[in-house]
Amino acid sequence: MATIRDVARLANVSMATVSNALNSSDRVSPELLARVRAAVEKLSYAPHAGARSLRKRSSGLLGLVVGDITNPFFSDLFEAVEDAAAANGYLVLLCNSSERSEREEAHLRMLRTQRIDGLILAPTGAASMHRAALLAQLEVPIVLVDRAMDGLGYDAVVLDNRKAGFEATSHLIARGHRRIGLINGPEIVRTAADRMHGYREALLSAGLPFDPALVRDAGFQERPAHDAFGELMALVEPPTAIFATNNLMTIGVVTALADRGLSCPEDISLVGIDDLPWADAVLPRLTAIAQPVRAMGETALTLLAERIAGTRLGPGTTTVLAPRLVVRRSCGSPVPLKAAHV
Amino acid sequence: MATIRDVARLANVSMATVSNALNSSDRVSPELLARVRAAVEKLSYAPHAGARSLRKRSSGLLGLVVGDITNPFFSDLFEAVEDAAAANGYLVLLCNSSERSEREEAHLRMLRTQRIDGLILAPTGAASMHRAALLAQLEVPIVLVDRAMDGLGYDAVVLDNRKAGFEATSHLIARGHRRIGLINGPEIVRTAADRMHGYREALLSAGLPFDPALVRDAGFQERPAHDAFGELMALVEPPTAIFATNNLMTIGVVTALADRGLSCPEDISLVGIDDLPWADAVLPRLTAIAQPVRAMGETALTLLAERIAGTRLGPGTTTVLAPRLVVRRSCGSPVPLKAAHV
DNA sequence: CTTTTGTTGTAAAACGTTTCAAACAAGGCT
DNA sequence: AGCCTTGTTTGAAACGTTTTACAACAAAAG
Numbered sequence: 015m016a017t018i019r020d021v022a023r024l025a026n027v028s029m030a031t032v033s034n035a036l037n038s039s040d041r042v043s044p045e046l047l048a049r050v051r052a053a054v055e056k057l058s059y060a061p062h063a064g065a066r067s068l069r070k071r072s073s074g075l076l077g078l079v080v081g082d083i084t085n086p087f088f089s090d091l092f093e094a095v096e097d098a099a100a101a102n103g104y105l106v107l108l109c110n111s112s113e114r115s116e117r118e119e120a121h122l123r124m125l126r127t128q129r130i131d132g133l134i135l136a137p138t139g140a141a142s143m144h145r146a147a148l149l150a151q152l153e154v155p156i157v158l159v160d161r162a163m164d165g166l167g168y169d170a171v172v173l174d175n176r177k178a179g180f181e182a183t184s185h186l187i188a189r190g191h192r193r194i195g196l197i198n199g200p201e202i203v204r205t206a207a208d209r210m211h212g213y214r215e216a217l218l219s220a221g222l223p224f225d226p227a228l229v230r231d232a233g234f235q236e237r238p239a240h241d242a243f244g245e246l247m248a249l250v251e252p253p254t255a256i257f258a259t260n261n262l263m264t265i266g267v268v269t270a271l272a273d274r275g276l277s278c279p280e281d282i283s284l285v286g287i288d289d290l291p292w293a294d295a296v297l298p299r300l301t302a303i304a305q306p307v308r309a310m311g312e313t314a315l316t317l318l319a320e321r322i323a324g325t326r327l328g329p330g331t332t333t334v335l336a337p338r339l340v341v342r343r344s345c346g347s348p349v350p351l352k353a354a355h356v
Numbered sequence: 357m358a359t360i361r362d363v364a365r366l367a368n369v370s371m372a373t374v375s376n377a378l379n380s381s382d383r384v385s386p387e388l389l390a391r392v393r394a395a396v397e398k399l400s401y402a403p404h405a406g407a408r409s410l411r412k413r414s415s416g417l418l419g420l421v422v423g424d425i426t427n428p429f430f431s432d433l434f435e436a437v438e439d440a441a442a443a444n445g446y447l448v449l450l451c452n453s454s455e456r457s458e459r460e461e462a463h464l465r466m467l468r469t470q471r472i473d474g475l476i477l478a479p480t481g482a483a484s485m486h487r488a489a490l491l492a493q494l495e496v497p498i499v500l501v502d503r504a505m506d507g508l509g510y511d512a513v514v515l516d517n518r519k520a521g522f523e524a525t526s527h528l529i530a531r532g533h534r535r536i537g538l539i540n541g542p543e544i545v546r547t548a549a550d551r552m553h554g555y556r557e558a559l560l561s562a563g564l565p566f567d568p569a570l571v572r573d574a575g576f577q578e579r580p581a582h583d584a585f586g587e588l589m590a591l592v593e594p595p596t597a598i599f600a601t602n603n604l605m606t607i608g609v610v611t612a613l614a615d616r617g618l619s620c621p622e623d624i625s626l627v628g629i630d631d632l633p634w635a636d637a638v639l640p641r642l643t644a645i646a647q648p649v650r651a652m653g654e655t656a657l658t659l660l661a662e663r664i665a666g667t668r669l670g671p672g673t674t675t676v677l678a679p680r681l682v683v684r685r686s687c688g689s690p691v692p693l694k695a696a697h698v
Numbered sequence: 699c700t701t702t703t704g705t706t707g708t709a710a711a712a713c714g715t716t717t718c719a720a721a722c723a724a725g726g727c728t
Numbered sequence: 729a730g731c732c733t734t735g736t737t738t739g740a741a742a743c744g745t746t747t748t749a750c751a752a753c754a755a756a757a758g
Contacts (some may be wrong), residue, residue, distance in 0.1 A: 124447055
């Protein structure tokens with residue numbers, strides 16, 4: 015494969031000139047620029063990224079580490095980030111940890127070896143001291159997405175989770191529901207706590223009581239959510255509506271519905287956080303709180319690019335983006351207990 | 357960040373010894389090995405991938421280019437490929453072309469600059485001369501997934517599409533269906549042609565006539581499939597079952613079903629190719645032909661690794677993997693025309 | 699005691715870029 | 729004519745590795 019030296023020889027100029035022509039084309043005369051371009055074309059020269067990163071001390075690579083690329087939220091996020099990165103001349107290295115912390119660690123080490131210029135991290139699992147150390151070792155700007163991590167001073171871009179919880183719950187209340195089951199993630203994680211906070215606020219501002227028996231921690235996962243739904247329905251006073259705070263758990267309760275032959279919204283109402291690509295295709299047609307995934311990816315990248323360029327200084331701030339309620343058919347009015355064929 | 361020189365100084369050995377200790381640990385005495393390891397640990401040294409690739413003339417990077425990472429088939433594929441790659445010491449660079457050929461080209465150029473050691477390509481769109489040239493310029497082994505490209509001599513791993521078509525159709529025939537609508541991709545692409553081939557074989561071996569009016573080209577896309585379904589149902593003798601040959605088109609017809617208030621399998625039966633993660637959660641619970649995505653990713657990577665290592669020579673061969681029918685609830689017996697509330 | 703063989707370590711030369719400082723050319727001023 | 733400017737071009741050094749070729753030495757063989 016041709017090197018910059020070959021190009022220089024063919025164009026009859028120095029290597030430095032070729033480099034200048036390719037990188038800062040205004041610093042070289044039109045005459046030579048044309049010669050260089052022609053030579054590049056003829057040899058179909060492609061610079062060697064490794065050599066370049068060695069000399070420039072910057073690789074043009076960005077890392078994106080997510081917990082599960084199979085989750086539509088994350089694949090959409092990747093798409094958004096990659097588009098924005100391409101527009102800024104960066105290439106993104108996607109790391110999928112499959113929710114396993116050992117793999118995440120391995121990836122972080124890999125990213126360090128690759129000398130990435132910046133990292134976008136969608137933190138998963140518990141915040142470990144060890145991870146914090148690995149992140150610091152990277153010695154590059156980091157932007158958090160989806161979940162903030164307190165005390166580390168990183169920029170973050172997250173959903174307005176309180177508002178998401180509030181709106182979902184209010185939507186249900188507006189339809190007449192008074193007992194609303196909340197299937198949530200672990201309260202230790204901010205996201206889950208905030209969503210529940212919104213839920214309580216909505217209840218409060220409608221003058222409804224908060225009943226702890228109606229909330230379950232299903233760890234943001236599908237199967238536990240399925241089971242949690244069962245528990246909720248076994249209550250002496252079961253809920254007439256369910257609010258599931260992420261897409262996996264929403265799928266879990268939809269499955270549970272189908273298992274019991276319950277139909278939605280006739281027998282019970284359902285609203286979830288995270289819109290799903292097929293939410294409009296299948297039954298029930300799911301009403302959901304959509305996250306502005308694209309905007310999240312784009313602002314994360316903008317923040318990161320600014321940090322890298324050094325045009326953004328000071329402590330990290332967290333950007334909060336508004337949720338959007340998309341109303342479909344899964345929420346109706348509550349049905350009297352006996353009418354439901356449980 | 358520490359360099360190999362720093363490690364050498366701290367361990368009181370030469371740089372060469374550090375390199376040997378790290379790469380071929382058996383060529384250095386236990387004594388020094390320990391010293392080197394300690395120094396590496398203390399400095400938390402991470403080698404510089406760029407420098408290494410410069411010298412070694414190999415980057416440890418593999419490319420994976422797909423048309424749409426948002427499609428579960430491709431995100432599953434990425435997961436499988438990444439796992440297998442990690443096991444072989446490779447890092448994978450995911451390129452999502454969003455089905456746009458210009459972006460695909462840009463990605464291929466990028467991959468050349470990165471000096472990837474090999475490429476896994478899930479070809480999308482038409483086979484262009486231009487793309488073929490770009491692929492050749494890469495000068496690395498290439499393995500095709502999902503679709504083969506004739507005449508270029510690359511290895512490929514694909515589904516047994518004929519069999520997939522045959523099994524899906526036979527499943528429907530076994531339930532008593534005689535008029536089966538086929539919503540297919542463009543026949544120019546092998547995948548689509550083969551699936552249709554299987555469809556015809558199944559018809560033939562059941563002694564059923566092949567009616568061209570029952571097959572539509574929906575370009576493997578959702579919206580066109582939705583419309584194609586409408587056309588099929590407008591026939592004087594509409595089908596009692598639909599076979600959609602990929603996941604997007606399956607979603608399209610499910611939507612069309614819901615739009616018309618048709619239920620499945622009561623009013624019409626449906627089988628699709630590509631299983632979907634939520635196929636069991638929603639209604640209708642979709643019977644589908646599952647592709648062995650994980651196996652596809654793994655064998656693709658194995659093939660690629662062997663080509664790179666030079667342990668595999670000669671012209672490319674195409675590996676054909678068997679489909680798996682997963683039966684759920686979307687296929688029943690045909691209902692007489694008048695009974696269906698169209 | 700010399701030679702051979704084998705092991706373990708090292709100095710130095712690449713690998714392909716970018717960038718620094720210096721050289722050079724061509725005008726524009728005194 | 730001499731002296732600055734200003735703008736282009738270039739030689740050479742540096743970036744952090746791996747590898748080649750060889751040196752040093754010890755052990756085994758003669």
